[in-house]
Amino acid sequence: MARLTRRSILAASAALVLADPIRLSAHVSGTERPALPIPPEIRADANGQISLTAQSGHMTFLPGTSTPTLGINGNYLGPTVRVRRGDNVTMSVANALDQDITMHWHGAIVPGDVDGGPHSVITPGSTWRAPLEIAQPAATIWYHPHVYPTTAELVVRGLAGLFLIDDDESDQLGLPSRYGIDDIPLVLQDRRFQPDGQIFHRMNLTAITTGYFGDVMLVNGARAPIARTAQGWLRFRILDGSNARNYNLAASDGRSLYVIASDGGLLDAPVELKVLPIHAGERFEVLVDARDGTPFDLIAEPVDQPIMRLPPFDETLSIVSIVPELSGGYGGLPDQLAALPAIPTSLPAVSQDLVATMSMDQQGMAALRNAGLMGMSQDGPADPNVVERVVSLFTDGPALSEQTQLAANGINGVPFSLQMTPFPVPRGQPLRWSISEGSDQMAHPIHIHGCQFRVVRYNDGSVPAYLAGWKDTVNIESAGSAEVLVTFPFAAPANFPYMAHCHVLEHEDSGMMTQFSVS
Ligand code: C2O
Ligand code: CU
16 A cells, blocks of 8 residues: 555656656655645634635645645635535625636525526625525535636636535434544645646647646645544545546555445445546545554546546556544444435436537547547556647647637537526426537536436436436536436526536536526
């Protein structure tokens, strides 16, 4: 296990050696691993208000280099919002930046006018107040800006945070619940740095085709951190907060991951996995047995997509080391979790198709193919020459004109526009929607606002047990498809419609989004 850790870090440093200047960020010190930062919790004040301020800051991600960042009530990322089912809270979001933002509660089941989508712009210097009635079960949801077409850039620079909902049912299960001790938040993000230390981001042909791919792995804003936890059962609340990257998560010593919750809350029973795939925007809560006190790493195994196998993701990568040495693990693994409603045997007819479509992917993929992308070995380290050519398409390709960017991708062949007529959806009725992709073979984690849905068909087959609970984001790839059973309990007026979009933020910001009203 320790050997694996060292080897993984060496893989990251090896990338440094063959790097062109823009990839210098891959350096990770083998001796000084930072402690896992735990974002502070924020609860409603005496007036029921939770105050968030989007601000600029600085972080030292690279030794001796200051990186300009964005954060919420801090330098990078934001506090963990903590509320209870039944609460009425007012989210107060101040914009101390010099550009427009919004703040979206991803996974919250709330009306369209407080959802924080692209129509709820918070201009520089102003404050937006969103009263939220928390009417959904315990869950790990999150928040981030949702401005069109600059969400990707705002998130990559640091604007995002966790949002935890508690309730009586989940409290009674005896799950590990000491925040930061045996209940550990993990925000997974990949980043790439310019030589001057700035976080690289550019909307060019490669970015709008494949989405962002970084060469530095951050967990809660730290590289290869160590978490000192309780010795006992541990609960990890994992958010894939990357702009585009998906991960195959596992434990370095092969111990099981027991998935207890997906995007919208608890599963009906734990699902034991050795490898957990997670995609941009998704959350899973996972229990791991660390009663023996033996340290282990959470690792990312290479995924089966060439673009996601660029170093250091071409080999098993340690993303966080767990040292279970603190006293007293109190929680355990229950047999049963939540009572989820059964999926009805007769489903409504499909009333909406959402097809992720791309119009420049041929062009984008041709350039990547010419660079040798498809020849990248499926096993073992990537060929450094291919890596250099592919990465330089991403780092050196010129930004697209805004007009080209906004027309590049779509839903059902139509690029998003704030002015497009929202399609009407009936409120409070079970609906079956179909999600699929056009001719491209990309991965598209599709997210729908205003709901938690159930996946009722996945790639023409049965739904894997860990995806069978409440979800708000479902990944499709390799000509895949999904059908979801969804009800929208709240209204979304035409001027504050809900969004449905790809959570690869570079796809979203280049048109792969649509909007709908609910009444
Ligand atoms: Cu996490 Cu519409 O976004
Ligand atoms: Cu996509």
